[in-house]
Amino acid sequence: MVSVGASAVAAALPGAVGAAPAANDAPVLAKVTFTVNGEKRDLELDTRTSLLDAAREHLHLTGSKKGCDHGQCGACTMIVDGRRINACLTLAVMHQGAQITTIEGLGQPENLHPMQAAFIKHDGYQCGYCTPGQICSGVAVLDEIKAGIPSHVTADLNAPMQVTDAEIRERMSGNICRCGAYSNIVEAMTDVADQNKARRPA
């Protein structure tokens, strides 16, 4: 059993992927397998491919947006292994075996995630370009507060975290909205936090 397990790991995680030298800047291809929105996906990609480009250009999941492509705007935010990250600043090949959730995996028009419904109700967007990233980030932020992860504005590092306007604004600072829907985004997130609280036993 041990040897079978070890060889399975070796097959899935080879020591050297795309080991041929990159002469003359020629593309180097590598294989990667991860799960996106519950579906296992096998890809063979140029090693340079970001997780964002893998989703948009190869899996045709175009909900996640490319804004700055440098981790400054947050439009590409996805939830990977339970954590929100900038999908533009990470390589797809670094995510072997990962569980990835994009905006398409949170909800669909006929079956909206509560955060998507709250953004509609509170007008949490105007042009909509940053919205998928805002919503993925918003969902993860409420999870982070629930998990007791502190922020820059948390007064007492050792006390339970609260969902406040100040906490939401600080934690969402990596998601830029050029239309300036910020105050409505805070209202949408607060609404969802209140719904979650009402559902949880006291």
Added chain:
Amino acid sequence: MKSFTYERPTSPAQAAAAVSANPNAKFIAGGTNLLDLMKLQIETPTHLVDVNGLGLDGIEATPEGGLRVGALVRNTDLAADARVRKDYAVLSRALLAGASGQLRNKATTAGNLLQRTRCPYFYDTAQACNKRQPGSGCSALDGVSRQLAVIGASEACIATHPGDMAVAMRVLDATVETVDGRGTERKIPISEFHRLPGERPEVDTTLKPGELITAVTLPKPLGGAHIYRKVRDRASYAYALVSVAAVVQPDGSGRAAFGGVAHKPWRVEAAEGEMARGAKAVTAQVFAGAKPTHDNAYKLKLAERTLGAALTEARA
């Protein structure tokens, strides 16, 4: 971005050997700084060695009563660790003052120490920069230097270390643990980890080529009030103009390190005897010999006031 081959080794020594064997190879962990620089072709490695799978992501107590933080511990996890929050709050505060939630989820302890400067001339490949292209000159010297170094700089480079975490590590006297390509381990005091630019601004740290950080060790807790004050152009998600990491004891004694002012976290232990006398007495010594530019002379007054605010907060 230039193309590159990619490898996932299974041990720290193997990773160090892989990078030691190839001068164009680099380690990649979180990738939040390296990939940004690769997209701009400021960094052009032809081989990447992914160190995420090496099991360097734990935080454990040391026999000396401190903590050993694995090199791959994410900034979010280090800031949120209950022991860090309780006994090394200046470190939690510094981490939480840096970057965004998305970046902290990816960025690692070692990568944070190794992040490169955000000097605008380093980023602008149309400009001369000795750090990016040795011997090309320094556009910042006669350029817009509002954000840049006021002390410890050279005629070749006035860039700053941009980080927050390292400033807290400096005030806590952390130690950086490494392994090289031959499997030899060593420990580098944080005070000797980052370099001043001198004539070789392209070299940020005292790491040897291929040497891999495996952990950062914190000595036993200092007690006292832990303060991190950061002054920046906006309230969140911006680099420090000036920051202060301070640990202040009830009798007014303590330590202070400054960020945003030099090529490394700036701490002058000899000045800390003045802590009980107040900020002005400390910063007069800490910044003795400072050579600010016209654009950034404000940082000297700002550093004094920021330390003053930190001391007031510590007494509250």
